[in-house]
Amino acid sequence: MVEIMKELCTGCGVCVRECPVRNLTLENEKASVKRSCMECGHCFAICPQKAINISDYPSDGIIEFENQTSLVDGEEFLRLIKSRRSIRDYQEKRIAKETWEKILEAGRFTATSGNGQDLKYVVVQNDLETVKNYVWDGFAALIEQLKKSKGSTSPLVRQLRSMNAAHLASRQDDRLFFNAPSLLVITSASPLDGGLAASNIELMAHAEGLGVLFSGFIQRALALSEDGCNYLRIEKTRICACMLLGYPNVEYRRSVPRRATQITWK
Ligand SMILES: Cc1cc2nc3c(=O)[nH]c(=O)nc-3n(C[C@H](O)[C@H](O)[C@H](O)COP(=O)(O)O)c2cc1C
Structure with a gap:
């Protein structure tokens, strides 16, 4: 819920002009909220007096900006994107919890449709071997499914069968998980929301040396x-991205x- 702290509000009207759904108005020279909204936070972010609070959310992760125009150098940002592979x-090195929290923050602050913020993250690091077994079982089912839809001689089916055969011959030959130390599963009802968060997480991970x-x-x-899916407590229809992560x-x-x-x- 958006709350106006009337004692701090000067009635400048900046938030009223900014609100994308025209949910704010000026009453007796103070901003006033008409009804509940999607809580995009624009009023919070733009208020010069810090007179706005969004009570449902934790207040961590907020940063103050001195100068909006030069947050990151554009050339450097493009360099980051071009250097991502x-x-x-992967190295045999675990990802520390603090590092996970840092990179997932990039997902948390990514735009979502209607500010839905309907994303969940499953970080698989401790139980990766269990999950790998489930995924390889699913991979065998995928091959059978593709055989029916594409034919058993299709290039994709051949590729997948070769991956499966290699893994059956030697568990070390894992062309699904490679030797990554972790798997991140992102779920959401919106594939686009999940994909956008995944992309920012990927870049953040890259910036952190992952x-x-x-x-x-x-x-x-x-x-x-x-x-x-039961083991990870996810719904199969909501899986937006599966990402391997490691150094x-x-x-x-x-x-x-x-x-x-x-x-x-x-
Ligand atoms: C949605 C998506 C799914 C992908 N799936 C796989 C995959 O299953 N196995 C794999 O080895 N690479 C996969 N890739 C990686 C692509 O093959 C890779 O992005 C492409 O070859 C370009 O290389 P780059 O990412 O280093 O620029 C996937 C990439 C995306 C974006």
């Missing part, structure tokens, strides 16, 4: 493992080439 080789691999295969396999065991010397951006200017 999908990591398939490596990430988005795994569509793990995502599809996990969704086919009822036991795996990279590789170092890249340059960024990669990409196709030209396809832009339509109108």
Whole structure:
């Protein structure tokens, strides 16, 4: 609930102009809330007097800005994006809880549709071996499913069968999990909300010296493992992203080439 601390409010009207749903008004030269809203926090963020409180939320994580125009250098930010790689080789090193909390904060402060904030994170590090077994079971089910829909000689089915056979021959040959020390599962009713948070988490992890691999295969396999979903207490339809995380065991010397951006200017 948005609350106006009347004793601090000067009635400047900045919050009234900012509110995206026109939920604030000036009454007796003080801001006043009309009804409950999506609590986007814009009024809180813009108030020069700190006269606004959003009572339902924890107050941690708020930062003050001196100068909005130069938060991060654009060139440096692009450098971070270009230097990010999908990591398939990891050091045997756990990710500390504090580091997890730091990178998940990037997800917490990502935009969500209607400010729904309907995201959940499952960090699998201690029980990774259990989850791996569930996912490999789901992977076998995925192969059977794809055999029916695409035919057993399709390139994808061949690829997946080869991955499965290699893993059955040697558990060390794990082209699903590689040797990552952890798995992050992001769930939400909105795939876009989940994807946006995942992307920011990936960049934050990279900035913290971690490596990430988005795994569509793990995502599809996990969704086919009822036991795996029950174990993680997630609904298969809400899985938005499965990400492997760990400290990279590789170092890249340059960024990669990409196709030209396809832009339509109108
Ligand atoms: C949604 C998504 C799913 C992906 N799934 C897999 C996967 O299952 N296995 C894998 O090895 N890489 C996977 N990748 C990584 C892509 O193959 C990788 O992004 C691409 O090859 C470009 O390399 P880069 O990320 O280093 O730029 C996935 C990437 C995304 C965004």
